[in-house]
């Protein structure tokens with residue numbers, strides 16, 4: 486058979502290609518192509534809601550999760566920024582109205 490990587494002719498029972506070292510038999514699928522989307526990385530509505538109401542919590546969640554759960558971290562940060570912006574706007578409106 487031929488090596489799928491380098492195309493050289495190798496023995497049918499080979500597990501690794503003797504020319505390029507690629508694995509040619511055995512495990513199906515490529516572990517490197519596995520997605521990074523773990524269910525835990527999904528933004529939970531609760532966390533986003535809390536981040537919106539209490540921006541400081543969102544920023545803390547972002548800081549804690551930014552490496553391991555980047556999607557979750559980003560949505561919390563966004564919610565926190567929105568919450569912070571809207572809170573600031575409300576304060577300004579109240580300040581000017583008073």
Ligand SMILES: [Zn+2]
Nearest residue numbers: 488491502505
């Ligand atoms: Zn090869």
